Amino acid sequence: MSALTITRRVLLSMVLVFTVLPAAAHEIRPTIADVEVGGDRVTMMLTVTLESLIAGIDLSEVENTNNAPEAAIYDRLRALGPVPLEAALRNAWPRIRQGFLIEVAGERLPPEIVSVAIPAVGNLDLPRDSILTVGADLPPGDAGVRLGLAPRFGTFIPRQIGAGEDAYEGFLDGGALTPEISRAQVLTEGAGALFLRYVGAGFEHIVPLGMDHILFVLGLFFFATQLGPLLWQVTAFTVAHTITLALAATGVVTVPASIVEPLIAATIVFVGIENTLGFGTVKGRTALVFVFGLLHGLGFASVLGDYGIASGRFLYALVGFNIGVEFGQLAVILIAFSLVGWFMSRAWYRKAIAIPASLVIACIGAWWVVERTIL
Template identity: 55%
Template structure:
């Protein structure tokens, strides 16, 4: 019998117990946070810009509540992390007419954060219309529309649009310019390329490729909580390189194919079908991690099939960015590279925090991998119910 003096556990047993409790608590905390806070995630704004002879018009689709509340969205992934989160929640519950009035009252301050510039001169902007969406689930972002216009000075100098960093990310799409229309993804207060008043701002293939890398990365980190959990599910099956490589390769190959097919219009599956199935895929990998003893012969095939679903999910977001017909292949490749960098970042962080230190311990599976996988499966199960029944 092991000698335990003065009622104390051996140090190794005590440490393992503390570690087990801490990691299980962390896993459950992740599960608790992933569901409700995902509902408050920061959405990029989208603006369609039309440049006429003497006027510029910007038609926005955005969440008005953070703008009205004055939330600093730079680097923020969730409005619950803001010090004015309660005000954002209050605004979400307003009826459309009340929200529209609140936006009109805040517009002068908001307009100062949009810089439309022609040849060094700032174009004054005025609000033409605002249309708030009906009140739905107040836990979810509410997308509304508003239109601003400004007079352009004489001449043919191009237009530059700059979106303040505190307003988050902006997708800028030039209308009426055909396949050469400008498409930009503005983050961290970046300015657009000069946009010609007539014709389009033709991008090179390389520029389009580079522009869409951050779009793909951001769709994983920080916005893609469901994709993050799926990738973590792959990681927790085994920290060994070979099983992880097989799974990631299968997942990458599959979502690349369906992403391309969906964006090209060859395949179309409603989000009401895709999103619950993505949640189900998260449940599956979490449960199989617990029930299996390692890589099963069918695991890469299962991951391949789930990758097809996730590719359709990526496509639903990517089509909102106004790909156009110019440099489409370069944009798709750039987006996929960004997605892969995001996935590798998630795996690298998980390995640095868990795999490197504990992956070779004989208790790793019981103390770390299984509790984390159970938490992942529980979150996926909740999302499935939320996306089908609630």
């Protein structure tokens, strides 16, 4: 049996296994807040996973709750009904409230619980989004309000309500604060500014945050001996992930991250092995890259979907994010070429550079397959 046949059968088996696996990962998603600032009070209605806050999980350190030291506590809380979970929230509130950052003129304001809406217990393998409304009284004066979450609470997406499509929407790392939100005027953000912000977000999702996508693009780079075929493959990858990014981000296609993420890692393993064994052709690799690009687009969409973008401005965000992703991929290729691309035509390039690099890529991808399915 040829190496090509063996590898294809292994990859097909992995696809079948991942397809039937349950959505086991307890995914961590950003906290979305609808913000209302009045003359004497600020209110935030947050869509949040209460169990992670009550358990004390540091969301800046883990990608899903299964990897947290408090995973057992989280799982017990996840099985609680709405009434006991709300009781646990109120008991832990003196600790939790310190993670909600509400500042006026440099003064920190303590938030209080206004209301809690907790869904009934559902699929225990999926996160449960609750609605937590908190508020704080503002001191006298006209100083604006800045809002944020402590680093351990993870990513924060504040959206000012009641201001139409141009209302401010942030995407903040834990610990960061919004610009000052006026008590009398709405903080707005034009379409152009939003477009540029999402170009930056797309680029950042590749460089430096998208290590899996970086390794895949490097796998394409180390297969090539000329820039022409490489650009064709990158083009095929771009067209493919643009299709699924648009379909998944608009809700037409939905695939759980617990399936998508291991399969993305499997594509990295495949390109690394194919580079090492040398059984692929340029045409075959280009077609395969298109198929793999469809899968990577689903991964991009899961990130874009976390932003909670207003429907009226979604197209600006989608196009900007996709352009940012392309800039990120081109940056990876340019950096790789500047380091070793000058030697592509040398007889020793494949054995001395391309194969060792591809083996490293395949090994990292294999570890991610295990980590994303078993650990």
